[in-house]
Amino acid sequence: PDYGMPLSYRHRRHLLRLLLTVTALFGLVFVIVNLGAGRYGLMTVDLAITVLAVALLPVVRTTQRLRRWCLCYLVSIYAATLYALALPTTSVTVFSWVMVMPLTAHLLLGRRMGGLSSALYLAIAAGLFFWRFGLDSVVEAPGATANIAGVTVWTYLFSYFYEASRESAERQLSQQALTDSLTGLPNRAQLEQSFRRLANADGHPISVLMLDLD
Numbered sequence: 001p002d003y004g005m006p007l008s009y010r011h012r013r014h015l016l017r018l019l020l021t022v023t024a025l026f027g028l029v030f031v032i033v034n035l036g037a038g039r040y041g042l043m044t045v046d047l048a049i050t051v052l053a054v055a056l057l058p059v060v061r062t063t064q065r066l067r068r069w070c071l072c073y074l075v076s077i078y079a080a081t082l083y084a085l086a087l088p089t090t091s092v093t094v095f096s097w098v099m100v101m102p103l104t105a106h107l108l109l110g111r112r113m114g115g116l117s118s119a120l121y122l123a124i125a126a127g128l129f130f131w132r133f134g135l136d137s138v139v140e141a142p143g144a145t146a147n148i149a150g151v152t153v154w155t156y157l158f159s160y161f162y163e164a165s166r167e168s169a170e171r172q173l174s175q176q177a178l179t180d181s182l183t184g185l186p187n188r189a190q191l192e193q194s195f196r197r198l199a200n201a202d203g204h205p206i207s208v209l210m211l212d213l214d
Contacts, residue, residue: 008110008167008170009066012066012070012107012108013060013061015107015108016066016069016070016073016108017060017061019073019104019108020053020056020057020060021053021057023049023077024050024054024057027046027047027049027050027053028050030042030043030046031043031047031050034046037089039087039089039090042083042084042089042090045083045084046080048080049076049077049080052073052076053073056069056072056073067109070108070109071113071117073108074104074105074108074109074117078101078121081098081101081125082121082124082125082128084097085098085125085128085129085132086128086131088132092133095125095129095148098122098125098148098152099148099151099152099155100155101118101121101122102115102118102122102152102155102156102159102160103155103158105118105121105159106118106159106162106163107159107163110163110167111160111163111164111167114159114163115156118156118159119156122152177189195208
C-alpha cells in the first residue's frame, strides 16, 4: 500500500501499528485499575480507546489514507488524556502523558501538522494544570514545575527539529531517485510512480502509449 508514497509512509504505518498495540494493552490495564478505584467515567473512556485501537489495527495495515487514521488516533488520545487531566480524582502524575505527546504527534503527522496539533494540546493541558492546582503549586514547588515544563519544551523542540531534518533528507533522496542526474527531469521511475498513484486513487485502469522518436 505504500508504493508511490513518500518514504515516511512505511515508517509511520509501522509506528502507528506499534502504538495501537501498546495502547490496546495498556488500555486494558487502565480499565482494570480505574474499575478498582471506582472511576467509572475514566474506565469507560479507557475502554473506548482500547476498542478503537483494536479496531484500527487491521485498517492501518492496508489503508491508503494513513494520515487520516494517524490524526484520528491522535485526536482520540488527546481527548482521553485531557479528560483524565481535568478529573479532580486523578493525581498529578497523569500529567506525565503531556510530555510524550509532542514526540508522538511529530512522528505520526510530520513537522507542520504535528507541531500545530501538539502545541494546541500543550496549551490546553497547561490551562488544565493551572485550573486544577492554581498558581500556588508553582510557588510552593517551583523546581518540580520547572522540570515538567523544561522536559515538555525540550521534547517539543527535539521532535520538531528532528522531523524537519528527516523531511529534508527525504526530499533529497526522493529527488535523486526520481530525477535524471544529467538533466534534472523526471525519470521513468517517477512516471511509473505517478501513474500508479493515479490508478490507486481513481480505481480505473490507465494505459500509456510510448513513442520512441529518434
